[in-house]
Amino acid sequence: MNCIKVEKLLPLYAGHDLSGRRERLIAAHLRSCTACSVAAAEYREAREIILRFTPPAFSSELYADIRKSVWQQIETESRVPTFFETIAAWFQPRFVWTAAAALLVILSVVGAYFSARRFTGRPEAIANIPGAVQQPQNKPGETVAGFSNPNKRTTESHQVNIPARQRKPGRMVVPDQAGSVAAYSPDAQVTKIESSSPIIGTENLDLGSGTSAGTLRMEIQTRDPNIRIIWFTQRD
Amino acid sequence: MNAPGGASMMALAIEMQLPEDVLARNKSALAYLIERAAAGDSAAFEQIMIHSQQRVMAMSWRMLGNEADARDASQEVFLRVYKYLKRYDQNQDFFAWIYRITVNVCRDILKQRRQDNRIVSLEANAGEQALEVPASEDDAEQTLLSTQRRQLIAQAITTLPYKERASIVLRDVEGLSTEAVAKILESSATTVRSQISSARKKIRAYCRRASTTNGSPP
Numbered sequence: 014m015n016c017i018k019v020e021k022l023l024p025l026y027a028g029h030d031l032s033g034r035r036e037r038l039i040a041a042h043l044r045s046c047t048a049c050s051v052a053a054a055e056y057r058e059a060r061e062i063i064l065r066f067t068p069p070a071f072s073s074e075l076y077a078d079i080r081k082s083v084w085q086q087i088e089t090e091s092r093v094p095t096f097f098e099t100i101a102a103w104f105q106p107r108f109v110w111t112a113a114a115a116l117l118v119i120l121s122v123v124g125a126y127f128s129a130r131r132f133t134g135r136p137e138a139i140a141n142i143p144g145a146v147q148q149p150q151n152k153p154g155e156t157v158a159g160f161s162n163p164n165k166r167t168t169e170s171h172q173v174n175i176p177a178r179q180r181k182p183g184r185m186v187v188p189d190q191a192g193s194v195a196a197y198s199p200d201a202q203v204t205k206i207e208s209s210s211p212i213i214g215t216e217n218l219d220l221g222s223g224t225s226a227g228t229l230r231m232e233i234q235t236r237d238p239n240i241r242i243i244w245f246t247q248r249d
Numbered sequence: 250m251n252a253p254g255g256a257s258m259m260a261l262a263i264e265m266q267l268p269e270d271v272l273a274r275n276k277s278a279l280a281y282l283i284e285r286a287a288a289g290d291s292a293a294f295e296q297i298m299i300h301s302q303q304r305v306m307a308m309s310w311r312m313l314g315n316e317a318d319a320r321d322a323s324q325e326v327f328l329r330v331y332k333y334l335k336r337y338d339q340n341q342d343f344f345a346w347i348y349r350i351t352v353n354v355c356r357d358i359l360k361q362r363r364q365d366n367r368i369v370s371l372e373a374n375a376g377e378q379a380l381e382v383p384a385s386e387d388d389a390e391q392t393l394l395s396t397q398r399r400q401l402i403a404q405a406i407t408t409l410p411y412k413e414r415a416s417i418v419l420r421d422v423e424g425l426s427t428e429a430v431a432k433i434l435e436s437s438a439t440t441v442r443s444q445i446s447s448a449r450k451k452i453r454a455y456c457r458r459a460s461t462t463n464g465s466p467p
């Protein structure tokens with residue numbers, strides 16, 4: 014055994030934690046190596062100090078006090094709590110925090126629900142906006158080729174007798190639909206508007222064809238009758 | 250379990266306040282006490298506390314380094330013993346089981362202490378302890394040297410990680426075998442040997458550093 018190996022095993026050798034064979038090999042090495050025998054002596058000395066590391070002599074009063082506290086705690090834990098103690102337990106900080114967090118979550122959910130409802134398109138509001146709703150004009154000359162709407166619902170109740178807005182010739186008008194709207198251009202391009210969108214008057218969604226052949230013109234009437242969104246996009 | 254021998258031994262222990270290790274030596278008396286305590290006999294549990302309190306308190310003090318924390322730990326250990334006594338397997342060593350609970354309780358207290366940013370005051374208490382324990386040396390110089398050594402080893406143990414501290418205390422101070430320490434720490438004997446080896450190296454290095462600084466041998 015060389016010094017490097019012995020150095021690694023010396024801490025265990027000092028506490029007799031090695032097997033008999035290894036212990037004999039190290040003992041033989043220590044007889045011939047001064048440096049390792051000095052290190053071994055240091056380990057032995059440190060271990061002897063550890064062995065003498067005794068706690069102070071605690072008084073019998075201290076032990077009696079510990080036992081008394083243990084019994085008191087056992088008694089407290091095993092006792093059935095009174096009605097008032099049960100009620101008081103609900104107001105412990107951890108329960109209060111839990112209840113506050115739960116209340117906050119409930120309030121947030123309720124708030125979000127009502128907010129969502131508030132921003133949902135209200136038919137009566139839409140009906141009161143002049144020019145916001147137009148009757149579908151499915152005149153023979155304006156029939157949109159390829160138009161089909163599987164989600165179409167009866168929305169006559171939402172319709173009001175408002176004069177139809179003047180449109181440029183050649184525009185396509187999507188009929189009034191509640192909720193989401195799917196409008197199809199002649200090239201089967203799809204535009205979807207969610208019911209929660211601030212844009213109303215989706216019946217005024219125009220897929221213009223009056224522009225050049227490669228450009229698609231689209232118009233949407235917002236809640237504000239004075240604001241209309243118009244944009245152009247490539248048909249491709 | 251009918252153990253008239255154990256019962257008489259227990260009665261004798263109660264009446265005569267026999268030394269702590271009586272129950273450790275007499276397995277049947279201890280088993281009988283445990284059984285009765287688990288059944289709800291408070292006198293039997295009191296005897297268990299009396300006969301294990303010194304071990305628990307000493308171990309807690311070595312792990313935590315001060316009397317106040319050791320006292321809290323001992324209290325918590327006995328509460329857990331009371332709570333889980335029904336789960337105790339009679340085939341295993343009762344005091345090893347108590348040591349395991351003690352080690353776990355001390356670990357919890359140390360964690361809590363770290364959260365509270367409290368500083369381990371083992372070295373400070375070691376000084377007090379050295380004054381309290383009567384010195385074996387006649388010479389005043391020897392007493393001073395002994396005090397310094399105690400403080401030094403206390404400081405060295407304080408610097409050890411928790412697992413190494415537990416291993417070295419159980420193996421070297423409590424004198425348990427490596428296998429017993431491994432069982433208590435729920436670890437393998439190889440791991441415990443490694444921890445003990447590392448702890449001894451650190452303690453030796455600490456002593457060397459200290460002696461170099463102070464200019465005197467540890």
